[in-house]
Amino acid sequence: MVVFDNISKRYGVHKALDQVSFTVKKGQILGLLGQNGAGKTTAMNIMTGCLAPTQGRVLMGGYDVLLQPGPAKRMLGYLPETAPLYDEMTVEAYLRFACRLKKVETKQMKKHIGQVAEKTGLQDVLGRKIGNLSKGYRQRVGMAQALCGTPDVIILDEPTVGLDPRQASEMRQLILSLRGEHTVIFSSHILSEVQSVCDRVLILHHGKVLCDNDLDALKHRENVLRAVIAGGEQTILPALRSLQKVSRAEVIRGGEPGVTQVRLMVSEEGAERELFTLLSALQAPLLRLQPEENSLEDIFLQTTKEQK
Numbered sequence: 001m002v003v004f005d006n007i008s009k010r011y012g013v014h015k016a017l018d019q020v021s022f023t024v025k026k027g028q029i030l031g032l033l034g035q036n037g038a039g040k041t042t043a044m045n046i047m048t049g050c051l052a053p054t055q056g057r058v059l060m061g062g063y064d065v066l067l068q069p070g071p072a073k074r075m076l077g078y079l080p081e082t083a084p085l086y087d088e089m090t091v092e093a094y095l096r097f098a099c100r101l102k103k104v105e106t107k108q109m110k111k112h113i114g115q116v117a118e119k120t121g122l123q124d125v126l127g128r129k130i131g132n133l134s135k136g137y138r139q140r141v142g143m144a145q146a147l148c149g150t151p152d153v154i155i156l157d158e159p160t161v162g163l164d165p166r167q168a169s170e171m172r173q174l175i176l177s178l179r180g181e182h183t184v185i186f187s188s189h190i191l192s193e194v195q196s197v198c199d200r201v202l203i204l205h206h207g208k209v210l211c212d213n214d215l216d217a218l219k220h221r222e223n224v225l226r227a228v229i230a231g232g233e234q235t236i237l238p239a240l241r242s243l244q245k246v247s248r249a250e251v252i253r254g255g256e257p258g259v260t261q262v263r264l265m266v267s268e269e270g271a272e273r274e275l276f277t278l279l280s281a282l283q284a285p286l287l288r289l290q291p292e293e294n295s296l297e298d299i300f301l302q303t304t305k306e307q308k
Contacts, residue, residue, distance in 0.1 A: 001024055001025060001026040001028075001060075001061060001152060001153060001183045002023065002024040002047070002058070002059070002060060002153055002183060002185065003023050003058065003059040004020060004021060004022050004023070004024075004043070004046075004047065004056075004058055005021055005056050005057050005058065005059065006019055006020075006021050006055065006056040006057075007019070007020045007021070007043070007046060007053045007055065007056035007057075007058065008020070008053060008054050008055040008056060009039075009042055009046065009051070009053050009054050009207075010054045015207050016039050016042045016207055017039045017042055017043060017046075017053070017207045018206075018207040018208050019055075019056075019208075020039070020043065020056075020204070020207070020208070020209055021056075021209075022202055022209065022212055024153075024183055024185060024200075025183070026152070026183055027179060027180040027181070027182070027183060028179075028183055028184075028199050028200060029175065029176075029178075029179055029183075029184040029185075029186075029197060029198045029199050029200070030183075030184070030185045030186075030198060030199070030200050030201075030202060031186060031187070031188065031194035031197070031198035031200070031201045031202070031215075032044070032185065032186065032187040032188075032202055032204065033187070033188075033191070033194060033201060033202070033203045033204070033296075033300055034187075034203060034204035034205060035205070035304065037206075038204040038205055038206065038207070039204045039206075039207045040157075040187040040204055041081070041157060041187070043204070044078075044080075044155055044157050044185070044187065046058060046065075047060075047065070047155055047185070048065070048073075048076060048078045048155060049065040049066060049069055049072065049073060052066060059072075060072040060073075060075050060076060060153060061075045061152060061153075063075070074102065074103065074149065074151070075151055075152045075153055076151050076152075076153050076155065077145075077146035077147055077148070077149070077151035077153070077154045077155070077182075078146055078154075078155045078156075079142045079143055079145075079146045079154075079155070079156045079157065079159055080157050081157045081158045081161060083138060083139060083141065083142025083145075084142070084145070085130050085138060085141060085142060086130060087129065087130050087131030088129065088130075088131065089129065089130055090126070090127055090128060090129055090130070091117075091122055091125050091126045091127070091128060091130060091133075091141055091144075092113065092126040092127060094130060094141065094145065095113045095116065095117070095126075095141075095144055095145065095148060096109060096113065098144075098145040098148040098149075099112060099113065099148045099149065101148075102148050102149025102151075103149065104148065104149055112148070112150075113126075113148075116144045116147050116148060117144065119144075119147065119174070119177070120140045120141075120143050120144040120147065120174065121140055121170070122137070122140055122141065122144055125137055135162055135163065135167075136163055136164070136167035136170075139159070139160075139162075139163060139167070139171065140171075143156075143159065143171070143174065151182065152182060152183060153182065153183045153184075153185070154178060154182045154183070154184045154185070154186075155184075155185050155186070156175070156184065156185070156186035156187070157186070157187050158187055158188060158189070159171055159175065159186055159188070160172070160188065160190065160193060161189075168190075168193070172193060172196060172197055175197050176197055179199075191296045191300060192296070194296060195215065195296040198215055199214060199215060200212075200213065200214050200215060201213065201215055201296065201299075203300060203303055203304070205303075205304050210303050210304065211299070211303050215296070223265070223266045223267070223271070223291065224263060224264070224265055224266075224291065224292040225263070225264040225266060225271070225272070225275075225289060225290070225291060225292065226252070226261070226262070226263055226264075226288075226289070226290050226291075226292045227261070227262050227264060227275070227286060227288070227289050228255070228259060228260075228261050228286075228287040228288040228289075229259065229260045229261075229262065229279060229284050229285070229286055229287065230258065230259055230284055230285040230286075230287055231258075231259075231260055231282065231284035231285075232258070232260065233251055233260045235282065235284070236260045236262070236282070236284055237249060237251060237260070237262065239278055239282060240262060240264065240275075240278070243271070243274050243275065243278060244274065245266050245267070245270060245271040245274050246264050246265065246266055246271060246274075246275075247265045247266065247267050248264070248265040249262055249263070249264050249265070250262065250263050259287065263292065272289065275289075
């Protein structure tokens with residue numbers, strides 16, 4: 001559905017994007033992650049045709065965004081970080097304007113606006129001026145204009161920024177409701193948000209792709225064990241780090257006196273047996289051992305740390 005093909009973007013000697021390639025399948029939700037300056041917004045601006053790449057091309061449903069902008073952009077809905085709203089217009093008038101831009105047939109427009117308003121929770125404010133709406137409702141109006149014309153691809157740049165917890169939760173539920181019917185690409189600094197919504201994650205760092213994988217595969221790429229061991233950290237931690245099947249061991253602070261809590265990253269089967277043998281030799285009883293999923297925050301921090 002979306003092909004980002006060998007894209008580079010240079011500003012003088014600075015490379016905002018450096019030979020970035022990825023493909024997003026129909027109905028998939030892709031989360032774009034990266035620190036400030038990683039290239040996320042540049043990538044989105046190129047995807048939407050707002051910015052031309054220095055090298056490469058973007059295909060939207062087989063149409064080149066720059067060479068065939070008409071059919072490519074009819075497939076696209078876009079909500080930038082600051083929603084493109086006109087405060088003097090009513091919500092309904094603004095959505096009619098968006099529908100005309102998206103070439104929605106006049107006889108279908110009223111029904112279509114009603115459907116979009118219902119999906120985004122705007123039925124009760126259609127007659128109100130946008131300038132009088134709260135931040136949460138303004139963001140819903142921005143989402144509604146992105147949905148006008150029933151585009152195949154929805155691109156969202158920080159869609160929950162500035163929203164309170166309830167509004168952010170409602171926006172996440174709306175994004176989830178688009179799965180399958182639309183291809184969704186969105187960026188966010190809130191890693192838990194990406195983890196709860198996305199099927200797949202792409203991590204950008206200094207304009208390059210560091211990681212591109214399904215979220216489930218990422219979370220299970222390395223087994224994580226949480227262990228509670230009777231004994232002091234000074235003896236136990238160096239011994240754990242010497243184990244062949246443990247790639248990383250870190251202390252979890254805040255435990256009870258005389259007990260060490262650790263998180264162990266193990267990349268091979270049989271690590272539990274190796275751990276039991278070691279602790280028996282140290283006469284350090286294992287009080288509790290349980291598996292733990294990698295959080296997206298762990299994955300992101302580890303991936304960018306390795307790159308540095």
